[in-house]
Amino acid sequence: MQIAVSGGKGGTGKSTVAINLAVELARRFKLVLADLDVEAPNDHLLLGVELAGEEPVNQFMPKFDYSKCTKCRKCAEVCEEHAIITLKDGTPFLMPNLCSGCRACEIVCPVPGAIQEAFRVIGHTYVTETPYGFTLVTGKLREGEERSMPLVVEAKKRARNLNYELLMVDTAAGTGNTVSKAIEGSRLLIAVTEPTPLGIHDTELILKLGKLMGLKTWVVVNRSDLGDVEKVREITEKYGAEVVAEIPYSENIVRSYVSGRPIVLEDVPEAKIFRELAEKVADFLGGDE
Amino acid sequence: MQVAIASGKGGVGKSTITASLLYFLKDKYRLIAVDADAEAPNLGLLLGVEEWDKEREHIGAKVARINTETCVRCGICYERCPYESIYIDEDGNYVVNELTCEGCNVCGLVCPVPGTITLEQARSGVIRKATTKYGFPIISAQLDVGRPESGKLVTEEKEWAKKLMDELNLEHMIVDSAAGIGCQVIASIGGADLTILIAEPTPASLSDVQRAYKVVQHFRQPAYLIVNKADLNPGFTALREWAEAEGIPIIGEVPYDRAIPKSMAMLKPVVEAFPDSPASKALKEIAERIAEEILG
Numbered sequence: 001m002q003i004a005v006s007g008g009k010g011g012t013g014k015s016t017v018a019i020n021l022a023v024e025l026a027r028r029f030k031l032v033l034a035d036l037d038v039e040a041p042n043d044h045l046l047l048g049v050e051l052a053g054e055e056p057v058n059q060f061m062p063k064f065d066y067s068k069c070t071k072c073r074k075c076a077e078v079c080e081e082h083a084i085i086t087l088k089d090g091t092p093f094l095m096p097n098l099c100s101g102c103r104a105c106e107i108v109c110p111v112p113g114a115i116q117e118a119f120r121v122i123g124h125t126y127v128t129e130t131p132y133g134f135t136l137v138t139g140k141l142r143e144g145e146e147r148s149m150p151l152v153v154e155a156k157k158r159a160r161n162l163n164y165e166l167l168m169v170d171t172a173a174g175t176g177n178t179v180s181k182a183i184e185g186s187r188l189l190i191a192v193t194e195p196t197p198l199g200i201h202d203t204e205l206i207l208k209l210g211k212l213m214g215l216k217t218w219v220v221v222n223r224s225d226l227g228d229v230e231k232v233r234e235i236t237e238k239y240g241a242e243v244v245a246e247i248p249y250s251e252n253i254v255r256s257y258v259s260g261r262p263i264v265l266e267d268v269p270e271a272k273i274f275r276e277l278a279e280k281v282a283d284f285l286g287g288d289e
Numbered sequence: 290m291q292v293a294i295a296s297g298k299g300g301v302g303k304s305t306i307t308a309s310l311l312y313f314l315k316d317k318y319r320l321i322a323v324d325a326d327a328e329a330p331n332l333g334l335l336l337g338v339e340e341w342d343k344e345r346e347h348i349g350a351k352v353a354r355i356n357t358e359t360c361v362r363c364g365i366c367y368e369r370c371p372y373e374s375i376y377i378d379e380d381g382n383y384v385v386n387e388l389t390c391e392g393c394n395v396c397g398l399v400c401p402v403p404g405t406i407t408l409e410q411a412r413s414g415v416i417r418k419a420t421t422k423y424g425f426p427i428i429s430a431q432l433d434v435g436r437p438e439s440g441k442l443v444t445e446e447k448e449w450a451k452k453l454m455d456e457l458n459l460e461h462m463i464v465d466s467a468a469g470i471g472c473q474v475i476a477s478i479g480g481a482d483l484t485i486l487i488a489e490p491t492p493a494s495l496s497d498v499q500r501a502y503k504v505v506q507h508f509r510q511p512a513y514l515i516v517n518k519a520d521l522n523p524g525f526t527a528l529r530e531w532a533e534a535e536g537i538p539i540i541g542e543v544p545y546d547r548a549i550p551k552s553m554a555m556l557k558p559v560v561e562a563f564p565d566s567p568a569s570k571a572l573k574e575i576a577e578r579i580a581e582e583i584l585g
Contacts, residue, residue: 010329042497045493080408149391150371153373172468174468176436177435180388196553198335226550227554260492
């Protein structure tokens with residue numbers, strides 16, 4: 001089974017919640033945490049581990065065999081990304097950065113062998129054993145590449161191929177289709193927010209996404225003393241979700257964040273909040289079976 | 290001039306700092322602001338925008354649809370979808386998940402029954418314009434949830450902003466980009482004259498700003514750095530060392546200041562709400578340096 005940690009706005013503390021929950025839940029489940037914030041993956045830094053088990057993500061791109069190409073332009077016409085341009089006489093050229101690797105061009109090309117398979121590395125996935133009893137899978141988009149969707153798909157695939165009872169995904173900021181791809185298949189969506197007007201605005205978007213996807217959604221209010229938690233509650237209830245935890249702004253959390261050691265391992269009051277949240281998640285998952 | 294503001298990591302203060310810099314720079318220059326975070330747009334909120342005077346729908350996304358009446362359930366579309374966006378529902382029908390579809394049309398091309406899978410235009414979101422109470426215009430966007438290609442919305446926003454710059458004879462476009470380094474950020478940084486990077490002294494922020502800087506280098510632009518929450522983590526020197534090693538000028542440091550979240554709750558730039566706070570004083574100095582050394 002799978003659960004997701006997301007949040008709409010950037011910097012609300014998604015990764016902090018994800019790694020601390022992972023450390024706690026790894027005591028009860030054989031757990032894999034997948035960092036699907038492929039544009040800015042940070043879970044390994046927060047866990048203080050070095051990424052390991054690197055594998056390139058190779059994306060298909062067409063390579064034209066000009067001796068066979070009949071210059072029919074079908075490849076260029078079918079390319080939704082406009083990654084293939086043609087000269088006046090119909091000779092196709094690829095602009096690699098725009099290519100999404102979908103193979104539509106290859107499918108329509110009428111001449112066998114005129115489009116050959118080439119690949120380029122658009123990023124990497126990693127599988128890292130953490131000292132906390134769970135495995136971390138990380139997707140990392142290569143700088144300069146535009147499309148994060150293929151990386152999210154590959155990293156999630158790599159995670160799913162591992163042996164686990166509970167897969168936890170940590171998503172990117174935002175509410176676009178790469179976030180929904182990451183969340184897809186979850187039994188529970190945990191949205192991390194902060195009680196500022198900006199946080200509330202963006203929480204509404206992630207709640208909307210959760211509702212569209214038909215997911216049970218919980219809200220964790222981070223830095224809960226920096227704003228009006230009641231407003232978060234109102235919006236949360238409007239979408240049939242519930243606020244399950246409040247984490248006040250804390251120097252201890254900042255210190256743990258910076259030092260790369262999860263706070264649930266420390267003997268501080270904040271650790272208790274994460275432990276209780278983990279228990280709630282475990283109860284929910286257990287009771288649901 | 291077109292100035293992009295980027296950070297890689299979300300939540301390090303891009304929009305807060307952008308709003309404050311705009312507040313100072315508006316007195317000296319004719320500006321336009323662009324909120325290029327189409328998935329979580331906040332700059333308009335921070336500048337107190339309550340109503341948008343213009344709004345355009347953007348029909349740019351494409352999604353595949355499967356006609357279950359003519360579908361022969363061969364499953365080829367399901368196998369060939371590069372993004373695993375086709376699923377089988379309880380009745381055994383093949384269905385496109387519109388919240389993850391990238392609109393590549395591979396399913397339509399491999400389907401053996403003509404007309405069964407069609408690629409349809411869909412709304413990707415809206416682009417909006419307002420005039421802020423500070424006198425300068427702002428362009429913002431909102432991607433519909435679950436839609437692809439927020440980068441295209443950002444490109445549209447910048448085109449609209451450029452048109453307004455010509456019409457209103459404006460001097461500078463300030464683009465507040467999204468978190469990350471993908472299409473939205475590439476669309477934000479591409480075409481800019483320079484990028485101001487914002488980072489806080491933490492390992493995560495350093496890692497992400499280094500990635501954003503690679504995108505800036507890709508476009509061969511000059512970069513500058515503002516260190517936010519500069520006193521958050523006194524032992525952490527790696528951010529400043531990295532900037533120095535790369536030759537990225539640090540144009541200022543903003544201390545951690547509780548006045549910032551308070552000002553956010555008031556939906557005002559901190560420099561307006563609490564002009565005497567330590568963060569506001571630092572931001573004023575940074576605005577002066579930007580005026581002197583960058584905008585001229």
